[in-house]
Amino acid sequence: MKKHVDFLIIGTGIAGLSYALKVASKGSVCIITKSKADETSTAFAQGGIATVMDALDSHEKHIHDTLVAGDGLCDEEVVRFTIEESNDRINELIAWGTEFDRKQSGEFELGREGGHSAHRILHHKDQTGAEIERALLKAVREHPDIELLEGYFAIDLITQHHLGMEVTRRTPDIECFGAYVLNPNTNKIETILAKTTMLATGGNGNVYTNTTNPVVATGDGVAMVYRAKGKVSNMEFIQFHPTGLYNPGEKPCFLISEAVRGAGAKLCTIKGDYFMERYDPRLELAPRDVVARSIDNEMKITGDDHVYLDCRPISKEEIFHHFPTIYAKCLSIGIDITKDLLPVVPVAHYSCGGIVVDSNACTSIKHLYASGECSCTGLHGANRLASNSLLEALVFSHRAARHAVSQVSHINFCEEVPDWNDEGMVFNEEMILITQSLKEVQTIMSSYVGIVRSNLRLKRAFDRMDIIYKETEDLYNKSVHSVKLAELRNLINVGYLIIKMSMERKENCGLYYNIDNIRK
Numbered sequence: 001m002k003k004h005v006d007f008l009i010i011g012t013g014i015a016g017l018s019y020a021l022k023v024a025s026k027g028s029v030c031i032i033t034k035s036k037a038d039e040t041s042t043a044f045a046q047g048g049i050a051t052v053m054d055a056l057d058s059h060e061k062h063i064h065d066t067l068v069a070g071d072g073l074c075d076e077e078v079v080r081f082t083i084e085e086s087n088d089r090i091n092e093l094i095a096w097g098t099e100f101d102r103k104q105s106g107e108f109e110l111g112r113e114g115g116h117s118a119h120r121i122l123h124h125k126d127q128t129g130a131e132i133e134r135a136l137l138k139a140v141r142e143h144p145d146i147e148l149l150e151g152y153f154a155i156d157l158i159t160q161h162h163l164g165m166e167v168t169r170r171t172p173d174i175e176c177f178g179a180y181v182l183n184p185n186t187n188k189i190e191t192i193l194a195k196t197t198m199l200a201t202g203g204n205g206n207v208y209t210n211t212t213n214p215v216v217a218t219g220d221g222v223a224m225v226y227r228a229k230g231k232v233s234n235m236e237f238i239q240f241h242p243t244g245l246y247n248p249g250e251k252p253c254f255l256i257s258e259a260v261r262g263a264g265a266k267l268c269t270i271k272g273d274y275f276m277e278r279y280d281p282r283l284e285l286a287p288r289d290v291v292a293r294s295i296d297n298e299m300k301i302t303g304d305d306h307v308y309l310d311c312r313p314i315s316k317e318e319i320f321h322h323f324p325t326i327y328a329k330c331l332s333i334g335i336d337i338t339k340d341l342l343p344v345v346p347v348a349h350y351s352c353g354g355i356v357v358d359s360n361a362c363t364s365i366k367h368l369y370a371s372g373e374c375s376c377t378g379l380h381g382a383n384r385l386a387s388n389s390l391l392e393a394l395v396f397s398h399r400a401a402r403h404a405v406s407q408v409s410h411i412n413f414c415e416e417v418p419d420w421n422d423e424g425m426v427f428n429e430e431m432i433l434i435t436q437s438l439k440e441v442q443t444i445m446s447s448y449v450g451i452v453r454s455n456l457r458l459k460r461a462f463d464r465m466d467i468i469y470k471e472t473e474d475l476y477n478k479s480v481h482s483v484k485l486a487e488l489r490n491l492i493n494v495g496y497l498i499i500k501m502s503m504e505r506k507e508n509c510g511l512y513y514n515i516d517n518i519r520k
Contacts, residue, residue: 070381382510
C-alpha cells in the first residue's frame with residue numbers, strides 16, 4: 001500500500017521545519033527524519049543567525065561582507081534578496097517562539113563573528129541552533145495537519161528511472177514522484193508518493209574523520225539527487241571550522257564557536273606565539289578559510305597536533321553569560337578556559353556546494369525542492385560568511401513554500417510507481433565490510449582532500465574511492481538494505497563529487513586551495 005501526501009519533507013532542521021509550518025494549511029504534510037527529530041545540524045549550531053538590527057549597520061554592509069567572503073563566486077542577486085528579506089524571516093522565527101538574548105533595555109544583544117564588519121549576530125547564549133530547533137519542533141508537533149515520522153530513512157527519490165520506458169517517454173524531463181523510505185518498525189522499504197518533495201537533509205561532514213556535524217550528516221540528499229541525474233555543484237568548497245575542540249576520539253568534534261574569537265579570544269602556538277598577524281590584518285576575525293589555513297600552516301611548520309585558543313582576554317562574567325555550554329564542556333575534560341589555554345584544530349564543518357537550486361529553491365528535477373546545507377543557492381560562493389547558513393535556510397524555505405503552494409493543486413500523483421523490489425536479496429551479516437569501508441572513505445578524504453590539496457593527492461583519492469565504490473555497489477545490489485549501508489553509499493557518492501569537482505577547479509578560490517595551482 002502506498003502512502004500519498006501533498007508535501008513530503010525529508011529532514012527536520014530549520015529548513016524542513018520552517019517549510020512545513022508554511023505549507024501545512026495548503027495540503028497534507030509528512031516529515032520524515034532518519035533519527036530523532038532534534039538530531040540535526042541546526043541543533044548543533046552555536047554562534048547564531050546573521051541579520052541587520054543595529055542603526056550603525058546596514059543591509060549593504062552585510063551584502064558587501066557576504067560577497068567578500070564568497071571570493072567572487074556569490075550570486076549577487078541571491079545575496080541581495082536573502083539579506084533584504086532577513087528581518088521578515090527572523091520575525092517569523094520569534095513569532096514561532098524562538099528566544100534570542102536581549103539586553104536589559106530589551107534590545108537584542110548582537111554578537112560579531114569573522115568576516116562581519118558589524119555586530120549583527122542574534123544568539124541564544126552559545127546554543128542558538130538548539131533554541132531554534134526547540135521552538136520550531138514545538139510548533140510542528142502542535143500543528144494538527146503535520147505528520148512527523150522519526151527514524152524513517154529515505155533510500156532514494158522516485159523518478160522516471162524507477163518506471164517503465166512508456167512512462168519515461170511521456171515525461172522526458174526528470175520528475176520526482178516521492179521517495180522510497182525504510183520503515184524502522186517493519187524494516188521494509190515503503191513507497192511515499194508526493195506531489196512535491198522538499199530535501200532538507202543537511203550536510204555531509206561525516207565524509208571526513210573529524211567533523212562538527214552530527215553523525216546523521218552523511219550527504220543523503222546530495223547523493224540521492226546525483227543518482228537521479230539532478231544538478232549538483234561547488235562540492236569542492238568544504239568549510240573547515242578553524243576551532244574544533246582538540247579531544248581525540250570524540251565524535252562529533254565539539255565546536256568552539258567563532259563568537260568566542262569575536263569576544264576577544266586569540267590563537268597561539270603550543271609555545272605561546274600569537275600568529276594571526278602574520279596572515280591577515282583582520283587577525284582572528286578574518287574569514288574562516290583564512291583562519292583555518294593559517295592554523296593548518298602553523299601546525300605543519302611546528303609539527304604539532306593542534307594550536308591553542310587563548311580565552312583569557314574575555315572576562316569571566318562574559319564567558320559565564322555568553323558561553324556557558326562551551327565553558328562546561330571544556331571543564332568536563334579538565335580545561336578551565338578562564339585560566340587555561342584551549343587546544344583547538346580545524347575540522348570539517350560546512351559544505352558550501354550541493355544541489356543546485358533557483359531563487360525558489362527548485363532543483364533541476366521537477367517538483368523537487370532543496371533548502372539548507374544540502375543546497376547550492378549561490379549565497380555562499382566559495383566560502384560561507386559566518387552565521388549566514390541559518391538565514392539562508394529560512395529565506396529559501398519561505399520561497400520554496402510560496403512556490404510549492406502555488407503549484408501543488410496542478411500536480412497529480414503518479415500511481416504507476418512500482419513498490420520497492422528486494423527479491424533475491426539477503427541480509428548482510430558482515431557489518432565489518434561496511435564499517436571498514438567507511439573508515440577508508442574518511443581516511444582518504446581527510447588525508448588527501450582536506451584544507452590544502454594537490455593534484456597528486458586528488459588523483460590518489462579518486463583511484464582509491466573508485467575501488468571502494470565498486471565494492472560497495474556490489475554489496476548494495478545483493479543485500480537487504482540497512483541504514484548503515486545506504487549511508488556508506490551516500491558518503492561515497494559525496495566523496496566522489498568533492499574529489500571530481502576539486503580536480504576540475506584550476507584556480508584557488510575561497511575555501512579551495514591546491515598547492516599546484518599557485519605554481520602556475
